[in-house]
Structures are given as structure tokens and as C-alpha cells.
Amino acid sequence: MATTSSVGNSTSNSGVNQALQSGSASAADLQSNFLKMLVTQMTNQDPLNPMDNSQLTSQLAQISTVSGLQTMNETMTQLLTQTAAGRAMDSAALIGKTVMVPGSEVSVAGGVPGKIGVDVPTTADSVIVQVLDDKGNVVRTIDMKGQKAGVHDVAWDGKNDAGNLVADGDYAFKVTATADGKDVSPIALIYGKVQAISGDSTGVLVDLGDGKTANVDDVRRIS
Known part of the structure; x- marks a missing residue:
């Protein structure tokens, strides 16, 4: 067979x-x-x-x-x-609107600083904002005391710790927040006016001008 x-x-x-x-x-x-x-x-x-x-x-x-x-x-x-x-x-629909997005740079022009803010993920008993010059030196410390969870504006009048107006230019700022001594990972926020909408592999982006963009999902506030 x-x-x-x-x-x-x-x-x-x-x-x-x-x-x-x-x-x-x-x-x-x-x-x-x-x-x-x-x-x-x-x-x-x-x-x-x-x-x-x-x-x-x-x-x-x-x-x-x-x-x-x-x-x-x-x-x-x-x-x-x-x-x-x-x-x-x-x-x-966001074009022309002012939005608050994650960022840590702020400019001062004519003695007037740009608006900044902070997103506190959970209620904190201490929130501190430090403004730094281009050399990394702290020029102003803002004690916001305790804050509830949420988005908050930071009141900075453009002055340093000595009460004098800082020079016009670009500054950075950082935020620390703690609850019972533990870091709650706050997020520094900046304001910007939406110039255009674009997109890439990460999703839809809002163009704030001067090369600044942010994912539309990161927008914390619209005004």
C-alpha cells in the first residue's frame, strides 16, 4: 500500500x-x-x-x-x-478664548506680570509659589496658605520680596503643596489666548502663540 x-x-x-x-x-x-x-x-x-x-x-x-x-x-x-x-x-470654538493650561513660564511687561495659577489635586494645608529669574534665583515667594482641591489663581503683583517691581522679561515659577507634610503634586498653570487648533499623534492641540501648545485635554479653565 x-x-x-x-x-x-x-x-x-x-x-x-x-x-x-x-x-x-x-x-x-x-x-x-x-x-x-x-x-x-x-x-x-x-x-x-x-x-x-x-x-x-x-x-x-x-x-x-x-x-x-x-x-x-x-x-x-x-x-x-x-x-x-x-x-x-x-x-x-476655543479660538479666541483664554485658557488655563499646565506651564511654568511667565512674562512681565511694563511692570505687569502674566496671569498664573495652580491646580491642587487634593486639599492641601500649605501651598507655596516661588517666582524665579533667568538665573534661577527666587525673587518672590507667595504663601497661599491652605487651599481646597481645585484650580486657583495665583496673585502676583510683579514685585519681588523687597516690595520692588521686577525688571521686565521672562520668569519661571514653581509650586509646592503639602498635606500633613506630604507632597500632593500640584500643577503650575499659565493663561494663554488660543490662536489656532491643530493636532498630532498625542491628540488635539491648542496653539497659544510664541511656540506654546497644550493638549486640549489639559485645559483647566476657559474664559
Whole structure:
């Protein structure tokens, strides 16, 4: 009796598993390749030890899963693209508005400083703001005492600790906040006027001019 070569279940399974892991083939390609392997397997199976129904069912279920997952992935990608486009259009309403976003730079012009703020994630019994010059020296310390959780404006009149107006220019500021002696990770905030809306891989961005941008999800206040 002539012998026949056996194409085992592992061969077909391996091909499907590799396709699942690489994600390089389309659902149609996977189905075509799978059917070719299955026909070859059934044609060359040992007639004395044919593939049982459970093997066939298992392999058909695998290719069905691959096809279903790829279709679902394509649908999700389309939905995400449409959602991103919709968010960008909705965010266009922010153009011309003043927003408060994370940042730690503030400018002084004509003796008047830009508006700054702080986001306190949880109620703190101590909130301290320090304004620094371009050399990193502290020119003003503002004690905001205890503050409840939320977004707060920082009142800085543009003066240093000696009560004199600081020179016009760019400054930085940092915020520390504690509750029972433990840091509560406050976030320094700046104000800016939205000039345009754009987007990148991180999402929708608000353009505040002078090269400053922020993710629209980081906007803490709109006025």
C-alpha cells in the first residue's frame, strides 16, 4: 500500500498563530492561505487516521477569529479617526478664548506680570509659589496658605520680596503643596489666548502663540 504524507494540525495552527502575531496579512489573505493548507492537509491525510471533527472545528474557529478581529480593528480605527476629526471641529470654538493650561513660564511687561495659577489635586494645608529669574534665583515667594482641591489663581503683583517691581522679561515659577507634610503634586498653570487648533499623534492641540501648545485635554479653565 502506498503511503501518504501527513500534514498535521500543528502546521495549520502555526500558520494562523504566526499571522495573528505579525498582523501583516489581511483577512482575505489569511482565509485564502488557510483554505489552501486545509485542502492540502485533507488531501494528504492518512486514510487510516483521518483528521477528526474536533481538529477541523478548531482550525475553522481560528481563521474565523482572525477574520473577525481584523474586521473589528478596522472598524475601531475608522471610529477613532472620525472621533478625532469631530473633537478637532468642536475644539475650534476655543479660538479666541483664554485658557488655563499646565506651564511654568511667565512674562512681565511694563511692570505687569502674566496671569498664573495652580491646580491642587487634593486639599492641601500649605501651598507655596516661588517666582524665579533667568538665573534661577527666587525673587518672590507667595504663601497661599491652605487651599481646597481645585484650580486657583495665583496673585502676583510683579514685585519681588523687597516690595520692588521686577525688571521686565521672562520668569519661571514653581509650586509646592503639602498635606500633613506630604507632597500632593500640584500643577503650575499659565493663561494663554488660543490662536489656532491643530493636532498630532498625542491628540488635539491648542496653539497659544510664541511656540506654546497644550493638549486640549489639559485645559483647566476657559474664559
